[in-house]
Amino acid sequence: MSSKSVERHVGERTISLSHLDKPYFAEAGVTKGDVVDYYERIAELMLPHVARRPLVMQRFPEGIDAAGFYQKNTPAHVPDWIRRVAIDTSDGGTTTYSVVDDAAGLVYLANQGALVFHTLLCDADQPARPVEVIFDLDPSSDDLDPVRSAARELRDVLNALDLAPRVKTSGSRGLHVIVDVLDDDADFELTRTFARRVAESIERRGPYTLEHRKARRRGRLFLDVLRNTSSSHAVAPYSLRPLPAAPIAIPLDWNEALDASFHPQRITIDNVFRRLAQKADPWADRPAPTHTITEALAALDDAAP
CATH class of the missing domain: 3.90.920.10 (DNA primase, PRIM domain)
Known part of the structure; x- marks a missing residue:
């Protein structure tokens, strides 16, 4: 060599x-x-x-x-x-x-x-202020139907809160659903509380769980909101992942993310530029949220039974 x-x-x-x-x-x-x-x-x-x-x-x-x-x-x-x-x-x-x-x-x-x-999940100049909330949909098996189902539920809840959610592959088996944070005074306690409240509302709708211990998930899809802390991190859009085909964590549009024929490892270093030549970056002109996380959390409180 x-x-x-x-x-x-x-x-x-x-x-x-x-x-x-x-x-x-x-x-x-x-x-x-x-x-x-x-x-x-x-x-x-x-x-x-x-x-x-x-x-x-x-x-x-x-x-x-x-x-x-x-x-x-x-x-x-x-x-x-x-x-x-x-x-x-x-x-x-x-x-x-x-x-x-x-x-x-x-x-x-x-x-x-x-x-x-x-x-x-922060800007380098304001490390105590989160700039996004992330929901990591982590399957317990190769069955991706629960991932798509949970992503659809999340999209609908977050859209109803006027938060303009976006979605990308993890580059492995799951999907990441992301919301931008507009609040000038947001901290990680706020975004972590919000993420958990949303996930709890989704948990009641299907075979999903917030249980981080695999032994207790009983085959249910893990709604991972634990990344919403000041020290946690998430794979960046367009990053490679360390899997045999060299897949990429790729931004998606919602139709693509929810299509039963799409797999999170489909886009690789071998085909990503062919994709980009045929399909514009789905996040290039993404809409901004029209509500803050504080407003969205208040709306969840008002809607609680």
Whole structure:
């Protein structure tokens, strides 16, 4: 395997890339170079969803067939043109996250073995204020009917609250339903309370559960609202996932998400640009919520039996 380094100009930066022929997704024939190229090419679409957001990276320096690890703290060797933000932790310490605002940052981190990019649910400049609420629909089996059913229920409830929900694949088996937070004074206690209240209303409508312990779910779909905390993170739109076909967490429109023929792993590094040539980014002109989370929570209270 060649270890030859090559220089690549990305915007105003020059980045030294190495081991580009290393297999990263061996089954799919995808190399490290393919991953680096992907993140450079997708940056225009991906950056609006990750810029200004603290990043958690899932790194696989030897590819997905070897052990990977999550990385929150920014290593000292990362160049200073990649922004850092220090955020206090619950134990009195701090975590120094990377914040990527350009294609060069994505390329540099991909060259460091970052395959998966996760974002905290906040802006780097206001880490105590959530910018979105996320509902993670996590199936207990390969049967995706409960995922689509729960997503439909969530869409209807959130639309009724004038929150303009959007949806993406997790890139694995489930779907993520997301709502933007308009409240200037929102905190994570507010969004966590709201998410749980919505999930509780959905739980009563079908074979769903808020039980995080798998042994107690009894085959029911997990309505995961536990990510709505200051330290939690979710996979970013257009990020790769560490599965054999190199699937991508892709934004969807609602018709696509609820179509029985669609699978969350269908869009991969091999076909994503063909898709984008035929179908515009469903989130590019998404409507904004017309109610705040505070208003929506009050509406739920008023409607409670």
